[in-house]
Amino acid sequence: MSVKEETLGMELLKEIANISGKSGLYRIMKPSRSGVIVESLNEKKEKTMIGPTARVSVLKDVSVFTEGEQDSVPLADIFLRIREQHGELVELDTKTASDKDLTEFLDGILPDFDRSRVYVSDIKKIIIWYNLLSQYAPAAFAEAAPEEPAAEAKDEVPTETEKVEEVPTEPTKAPAKKSKKG
Structure with missing residues (x-):
């Protein structure tokens, strides 16, 4: 896998990271x-301080090497392809699956992945990460609602009943305190 500056899709991935030496x-x-x-x-939601020397890889910046026209494909795109083909959960068990099964899995998702630079351990991480995101951060896969063009909003003019009168406001004064004398 490689790190790539420009990654499309799944904005939530800029908040999710893998920390070298730590699982999950x-x-x-x-x-x-x-x-x-x-x-x-995960279900524990434990907070931890990670020191400045730790290797932290933000998932938005991770991509997979390919042999095709593109040098690599962003992990976000691969996750979306997995979602299309496998749904919410990849059933392939990374602990018991053979190297051949894992390679065939990624071949079904990204046929032109670079077999000399993408290792079986990388494929396992992709599956584990996908399942974790699907379970604990499903918002990563939610489709963004289409935005209304700003031009349409500017052209709308309120009807006579929708117009609101502007009433000038004057600063209000605090009521005077009454003295307790007398």
Whole structure:
């Protein structure tokens, strides 16, 4: 897998990271002076401080090497292809599946992946990450609602009943306190 600057789709992936030496995925919460605070993407939702020397890979910047016209394909695009073909969960067990089964899985998703630079361990990570995101961050796969063009909104003129009168407002004064004398 390679890191690529431009990644399309799945904006939530800019908040999700893999931390070298730690299993699972983490939601990036906020930076601090001594590193970054992350929350595990599982049922425990444990918050942890990750030091500045840790290798953190944001999923939005991860891509898979190909032999085709493109040098690599963003992980977000691969996740969307997996969703189209396998639904919410990849049933392939990464612990018991053979190397051939794992390679065939990715071949079905991305036929032109570079077999010399994408390892079986990378394919396992893709499946594990996909299943984690699908289970604990399903919003990553939600389709964005189509936005209305701004031009249409500007052309609309309120009807006579929709017009609101503008009433000038004057600053209000606080009521004077009554003294308790007398």
